[in-house]
Amino acid sequence: MADLSPIDLQKALKGAEYPAAKDDLVSVARSNGADDGLVKKLSETGTKRFDGPNEVQKAVFGNE
Template sequence: MTQVDFIHVQKFLSGVDYPATKDQLLEHGKRQGADKQAMEALKRLPEKEYDGPNAVSKALAGS
């Protein structure tokens, strides 16, 4: 995933209370109106708890 894609996903994760699980990130993205591209990226995240946006960025870069 490119930096631009990550910024696109983060736009829909604004306001997330970290730490957050993959399921919490998916639910928040859905509530924020995340588009298909962003939701697909979030679905590729490993099942774990993320302590902040940087952790999500690193996980997305590896997916």
């Protein structure tokens, strides 16, 4: 899997409306052509709902 960056995450979630459920963000990422690794990391976060993109970024990249 290629290294993922916060910029990749921003591109993947372009057009997402917050607050948003994790499943909705996974769908947005898939429709935006996100890398499978990024979609997997997003779908495996323990958070079910996000108030904004900063929360998503912390959930996806915070444990690295």
